[in-house]
Amino acid sequence: MTQQDEAVSLETLIRATVPRYTSYPTAPHFSAEVGADTYGGFLDRAAAADGPVSLYVHIPFCHSICHYCGCTTKASRRYAPIEAYVEVLRSEIAMVAARIGRRAVSHIHWGGGTPNLLSAAAFEAIVGDFHRFFDVGPTAEHAIELDPRHLGDGRARFLAGIGVNRASLGVQDFDPMVQAAIGRIQPAETVAAAVEQLRDAGISSLSFDLIYGLPEQSVSSIERTVEAAVALAPDRISLFGYAHVPWFRINQKLIDASKLPGSEQRLELERAAHAAIAAAGYAPIGIDHFARPGDPMAVALSQRTLRRNFQGYTTDRAETLIGFGASSIGRTPAGYAQNVTDTGNWRERITGGRLATERGRVLTPEDRLRADVIEQILCFFDADLAATAARHGADPALFSADLDKLAPLVRAGWVVADGGKLAIVRNGAELARLVASAFDAYLGTGGRHSVAV
Numbered sequence: 001m002t003q004q005d006e007a008v009s010l011e012t013l014i015r016a017t018v019p020r021y022t023s024y025p026t027a028p029h030f031s032a033e034v035g036a037d038t039y040g041g042f043l044d045r046a047a048a049a050d051g052p053v054s055l056y057v058h059i060p061f062c063h064s065i066c067h068y069c070g071c072t073t074k075a076s077r078r079y080a081p082i083e084a085y086v087e088v089l090r091s092e093i094a095m096v097a098a099r100i101g102r103r104a105v106s107h108i109h110w111g112g113g114t115p116n117l118l119s120a121a122a123f124e125a126i127v128g129d130f131h132r133f134f135d136v137g138p139t140a141e142h143a144i145e146l147d148p149r150h151l152g153d154g155r156a157r158f159l160a161g162i163g164v165n166r167a168s169l170g171v172q173d174f175d176p177m178v179q180a181a182i183g184r185i186q187p188a189e190t191v192a193a194a195v196e197q198l199r200d201a202g203i204s205s206l207s208f209d210l211i212y213g214l215p216e217q218s219v220s221s222i223e224r225t226v227e228a229a230v231a232l233a234p235d236r237i238s239l240f241g242y243a244h245v246p247w248f249r250i251n252q253k254l255i256d257a258s259k260l261p262g263s264e265q266r267l268e269l270e271r272a273a274h275a276a277i278a279a280a281g282y283a284p285i286g287i288d289h290f291a292r293p294g295d296p297m298a299v300a301l302s303q304r305t306l307r308r309n310f311q312g313y314t315t316d317r318a319e320t321l322i323g324f325g326a327s328s329i330g331r332t333p334a335g336y337a338q339n340v341t342d343t344g345n346w347r348e349r350i351t352g353g354r355l356a357t358e359r360g361r362v363l364t365p366e367d368r369l370r371a372d373v374i375e376q377i378l379c380f381f382d383a384d385l386a387a388t389a390a391r392h393g394a395d396p397a398l399f400s401a402d403l404d405k406l407a408p409l410v411r412a413g414w415v416v417a418d419g420g421k422l423a424i425v426r427n428g429a430e431l432a433r434l435v436a437s438a439f440d441a442y443l444g445t446g447g448r449h450s451v452a453v
């Protein structure tokens with residue numbers, strides 16, 4: 001360790017590019033070792049286990065593509081491709097259900113893309129399948145990602161009628177200049193009208209997605225965005241850092257990179273938004289979520305039952321998450337499985353009677369141990385290394401090289417590592433990804449990531 005390393009500043013540290021750890025191993029480490037046969041085996045093993053499962057449905061269609069979007073989706077002006085997609089989705093649901101059996105469902109999540117593009121008949125058919133093949137009780141959480149620009153009259157009441165009880169709305173930023181720069185024109189009245197419609201329909205658990213690090217944002221503009229957002233009193237807020245990956249998402253080439261804030265400005269924007277959301281009475285959750293005190297997510301944090309999965313933070317504790325649709329990712333105790341991304345290819349496989357798994361990861365005992373530590377750090381900014389190792393039947397000495405990597409942070413007083421326990425004691429939201437990365441045995445051997453803040 002050189003003098004220079006020791007003098008490293010917090011700002012420099014958090015500029016490191018590290019994963020967001022919505023899984024461990026992370027998606028760039030998925031490989032073709034998991035195909036349809038291996039995933040089928042995962043499902044057979046999960047079928048023998050107890051406990052509820054969660055269901056994720058991916059709808060990879062939008063009216064138009066926002067310049068900044070990093071999601072797996074495409075624009076579709078016509079309904080025919082969506083209708084055809086839904087038919088295949090239903091075959092996939094039947095195929096997976098036949099394998100895993102009639103299981104209790106704790107969570108359903110519709111993600112995308114823009115799931116609210118589906119017709120009422122499509123929603124009814126898919127939810128009907130869920131009830132036919134699974135045991136979806138009245139207490140199951142049923143969440144949907146909604147684009148407030150396309151909610152449509154009466155849609156909220158319809159969604160409530162099929163059991164939806166939680167919605168997250170893509171708000172991103174309220175500033176007109178930022179909206180123009182990111183190709184997402186969405187007046188504040190549109191969001192307010194969607195919120196009103198959802199609450200009137202009884203879907204009262206609402207979450208807003210905000211993004212910092214966008215072109216044209218300033219500290220004062222993002223503070224105004226937060227002010228306008230909290231005025232609508234969502235239960236939760238997600239504050240994502242804009243991930244600029246134009247080599248991977250060509251639509252992001254429409255973002256003028258010269259207008260993007262630099263790393264110092266990004267940090268200022270994150271801190272300003274974070275402080276404004278907290279000042280409005282929201283409890284910070286992990287690295288990028290906030291919840292009103294008393295919200296189930298805030299309760300899960302205080303009771304240490306909070307989990308992290310592909311959707312970010314969640315109160316869902318099911319060990320098995322089944323992904324449906326092109327590009328969807330599922331997780332069972334045995335490993336991760338991701339469907340092929342190309343919808344044509346996905347259709348061909350499903351209509352041919354095969355699971356559409358293209359890649360994934362079989363978890364080793366050490367992967368499971370490290371995943372447990374990394375999830376604790378991302379959720380609680382601490383980890384009980386000794387107890388976790390004992391739970392997994394491992395020797396805590398396995399972590400000694402990882403702890404060595406954290407020595408500069410310990411010396412700086414940001415991290416305390418003592419008696420088999422580790423805690424980030426300052427700047428947890430900013431340092432958690434970096435601290436977690438010390439326990440990532442594959443770091444530096446996969447793809448490119450976005451910056452930590």
Ligand SMILES: C[S@@+](CC[C@H](N)C(=O)[O-])C[C@H]1O[C@@H](n2cnc3c(N)ncnc32)[C@H](O)[C@@H]1O
Pocket residue numbers: 062068069070071111112113114145146147148169170171172209210211240241242243244
């Ligand atoms: C599937 S979208 C939400 C639903 C709907 N499609 C919409 O945009 O309103 C999921 C969320 O991902 C976030 N997101 C998309 N691209 C991103 C990027 N490049 N960096 C950070 N967050 C991003 C946005 O906050 C967006 O609301």
Ligand code: SF4
Pocket residue numbers: 061062063064065066069070071073112113114147170
């Ligand atoms: S941000 Fe939402 S609406 Fe915009 S392209 Fe992405 S998924 Fe579609």
